[in-house]
Amino acid sequence: MSDLGTLIALAGIALILIALGWWLLIESEGVYLGRRVVIWLYDLYAGRYDDIKHFRQDYDHLFLAQPIMERLAPNRAPLVLDVATGTARLPLALLRHEHFIGRIYAADLSMGMLYQASRKLERYQREYQESAPVLLLCADAGALPFSNGAFDLVTCLEALEFTPSPAQSLRECVRVLRPGGLLLITNRLTGRWMPGKTWTQADLTLLLMSIGIEQVRFEPWQVDYIRVWGVKAA
Ligand SMILES: C[S@@+](CC[C@H](N)C(=O)[O-])C[C@H]1O[C@@H](n2cnc3c(N)ncnc32)[C@H](O)[C@@H]1O
Numbered sequence: 001m002s003d004l005g006t007l008i009a010l011a012g013i014a015l016i017l018i019a020l021g022w023w024l025l026i027e028s029e030g031v032y033l034g035r036r037v038v039i040w041l042y043d044l045y046a047g048r049y050d051d052i053k054h055f056r057q058d059y060d061h062l063f064l065a066q067p068i069m070e071r072l073a074p075n076r077a078p079l080v081l082d083v084a085t086g087t088a089r090l091p092l093a094l095l096r097h098e099h100f101i102g103r104i105y106a107a108d109l110s111m112g113m114l115y116q117a118s119r120k121l122e123r124y125q126r127e128y129q130e131s132a133p134v135l136l137l138c139a140d141a142g143a144l145p146f147s148n149g150a151f152d153l154v155t156c157l158e159a160l161e162f163t164p165s166p167a168q169s170l171r172e173c174v175r176v177l178r179p180g181g182l183l184l185i186t187n188r189l190t191g192r193w194m195p196g197k198t199w200t201q202a203d204l205t206l207l208l209m210s211i212g213i214e215q216v217r218f219e220p221w222q223v224d225y226i227r228v229w230g231v232k233a234a
Contacts, residue, residue: 027193031162035140038162039110042086046112049087060093063221064184068153069099071182071229078102078152083141083173084109084159088117091134092124102152107139114138141169149178156185158225161197167207174211179234183213186225204228 024030030037045052072078076099082090085106094100108114114136121132139145141156141163154177160166170185177183188198199207205216213230221227 042110043112046116065093065097076101080104080153081151082106083156086113103133105135107137144172146176150176153182161188177232181232183230185228
C-alpha cells in the first residue's frame with residue numbers, strides 16, 4: 001500500500017474509534033461498559049449536571065409536581081420514593097408544591113449526584129426556613145433496599161435506560177409500590193442510539209401490565225422523553 005493509502009486507512013480507523021468512543025461514553029453515557037462506568041461518569045459531571053440540563057422550576061411544577069398531586073388527591077402526605085434521583089429534581093418539585101406534606105426517599109448510586117442533591121436541599125431549607133423531609137440514600141435501582149408495597153408513589157425519571165437491566169429496575173420500582181399506588185417513569189424516545197435499553201409504547205405497556213400495573217398512560221414531556229403513568233393493581 002502507498003504512503004497515502006496507509007494514511008487514509010489509519011485516518012479511517014481513527015475516525016471509527018472516535019465515533020465508537022463518543023457513542024460509548026457520551027451518547028449512551030457508558031451504559032454498555034457497565035454500571036461502574038455509568039456512575040463514574042455521573043460522579044464526574046455531577047457539579048455541572050443542572051447547568052447541562054437547564055432545569056426550569058415552572059416546568060417541573062407543571063409537568064411533574066402538579067399532575068402527581070392531582071393524581072394522588074386527596075392524599076397530600078404520600079410516602080414517596082424517587083429512584084435515581086440525581087440532583088433531587090423530583091423531590092424539590094414536590095417540596096415546592098403548596099399542597100405536598102409527604103415524605104420522600106431519594107435514591108441514587110452516584111455519591112457525586114447525591115452530594116449535589118444535598119446542597120440543593122440545604123439551600124431549599126435556608127430559603128423556605130423549614131426542614132425538608134427528604135432522606136437521600138445510596139442505592140441501586142436494580143435492588144432497592146425496601147420491602148414490598150412500601151410507597152404510595154414511586155418515580156424514576158430519565159434513568160431506567162442507564163441501569164444494567166431497565167426491566168429489572170422497573171420491576172423493583174413496582175415491587176416497592178403499594179397496591180393502588182402511583183408509578184411515574186420515563187421512556188426515552190431517541191432509543192435508536194441505545195438498543196435494548198428503551199421500549200416501544202406497545203412493549204412497555206405489555207411489560208407494565210405483566211408486572212401488575214394498570215391504567216397505563218403516555219404523556220408528552222420533552223424531545224427525548226415521554227412520561228409514563230400507571231397504577232399498581234389492588
Ligand atoms: C439522567 S440522570 C436523571 C436524574 C434525575 N432522575 C432527574 O430527572 O434529573 C440519571 C441518574 O441515574 C443514576 N443511576 C444510573 N444508574 C443507576 C443505578 N443502577 N441505580 C441507581 N441510580 C442510577 C445516575 O447516577 C443519575 O443520577
